[in-house]
Amino acid sequence: MPRRALIPALTLLLLLPLVPSPALAHGFGQSYDLPLPLWLYLFGAGAVVLASFIPISLFADKGKTTRDAPYRYPRFDLLWIRLTRAVLTGRIMLLGLRLLSVGLFLLVVLTGLFGRQGADSNFAPTFVWILFWVGLGFFTAFVGNIWPLVNPWKVLFEWAETFVHRLRSGSSIELGEPYPASWGIWPAVALYAIFVWVENIFSGSPIPFNISVLALSYSVLTWGGMAVYGKETWLRRGEVFSVFFGLLARFAPTEVRVKNPRFCRQCSDDCRAAGKECVNCYECFERAAPEDREINVRPPAAGLARPEPIPPGGVFFVILVLAGLAFDGLLETPLWTQFRIATSIPQTLGLVLAPLVFLAAYLGFVKLSQLFGGGTARLAPLAAAYVYSLVPIAIAYQVAHYYTLLLIQGQGVIRHVSDPFGWGWDLFGAAGYTIEPGIIGAAFVWYSQVALIVGGHVVAVYIAHLIALRQYEVKGRALRSQIPMLALMILYTISSLWIISQPLILEENAAPAQGDASSEPTPPENLREPPMPDPR
């Protein structure tokens, strides 16, 4: 087989196990959140508009913009302090984390293949869907990106490389095929789309065996990509989790940075293209000498406003993340159910349409922004420049939507660690642990959700303004260009609020396959009613 055909072939292999199987696809990872009450939804919508004035007020003055000034933010190097340096760079610590990560990866694969197959009696579903996907995402956004350190595919590939190198010095398992520049991060975009489909539509997603097969197929694809195009190139362009966590890491209050430009000469990417700085380029960070490394604390979200070149597919990746999250919530709303019953549109088509609708809205508003701002700015670079400003909205929605799931259903892992295969083991004496569902009250959940979503919006508006200052010569123009962007963000944010204000749809009643459901779609008004009077 010619090498070039290898990747499409591996992609096909990845898709093979996805033929839907009869599933007990119910209730895995369900949260107990009550829908936001109408008054709180209205308050949230008002708050979004009002709170927008805070970031705007920062920019409402005249004069020249900071167009040509380098982008700076305050930062503090954690490697200056002995204690944090010992923790962050200790060899035993780092090796321990890698071993733990590889161990967890193997445990997921083994429990999936050989353990009991109930979603609730096996380690794999809770770990993958709640702790890894939701939990590590939160950690990356609010603490920092440890994925490049612990990524089990990367770690195992490196171990194999070292082994081969020791066996026959000079030989490598990388073929070093040139990666077509026009592909950009499109492979990661395609894989993310598949991932969102598996997560939200594939009814077999909570079944341990399927998780295992998917993880193994993805391993073959990832190692194949690394072997053909080189490890660093594939991690940057095709390994979807690296790309996703890398996106969240731009929001994070920490960054890694390389001071000395000499380490970046061999970079597989031109990491110093952005403001002559090497920030969050994990490849160069690993290569750099210890005294040239920095691990900085910085203001949250500051990384989103860095003037970075966006690779091909980069804009669509962010839009896909945003649309994927919204679609996940939308699937559970009565409106979508009624729409599906009326049009008998398959869920998968909805997943294809959602990002296209989001993309059209984004490009439309960027076009308006271009018109409002005037001047010579072109559409495509503008659309690329602003795209990271949407990230805070996506993160705020993700946290509001999922944090109760992590805190409540995530507790399940305590039990599963003691009995990972569901074989009746009790390794740590916690196999009988029952989930404590009452740790957060519904009222607190409501207020925190509204606060998170409004907060994410304010940050997004602020970041978009910072970016605008680089696009225009005078501040007046930059400010005017932000009117449509503000409208777009208010639109996105209010739809986030709307989704969490929608009542739960019971899957069985919602399925159009059941004859009586189509004649009697659940009217949303009924579900919104306050506690009913005693029927006696």
Add this chain to the structure above:
Amino acid sequence: MKHYRILIVTALVLLGLGALFLALRPELTATTDEPREQVYDIEIEDDAMSPVEVGVGQGDQVTLRFTSDAPVEVHLHGYDLEEEVEPGEETELSFEAELSGQFEIENHETEAALGALLVEPR
């Protein structure tokens, strides 16, 4: 100058938010303020509850009286309560609704959702 402006705007926005909150927030001294006893008769037919949703307030003493057209093991999520319901018999599920939130009621064997219990916070 710039700092004063943002402080003033932030203060005004917070004032506006406070006013909006007070204007929209429903009266808390409604009749449902005191926890009370709530009894519901629920019929299960073709793996669906009627009524499909039961709404109570936090702290209420709730009794769900199930009748069913087929034998079913009713499972209330979150509270983690289970009861066998046989056709032709009335089976009661009694508990104090101390957890607020939205909890699915399912058929434990088929794991099909029958309906839901909504507990509004107090």
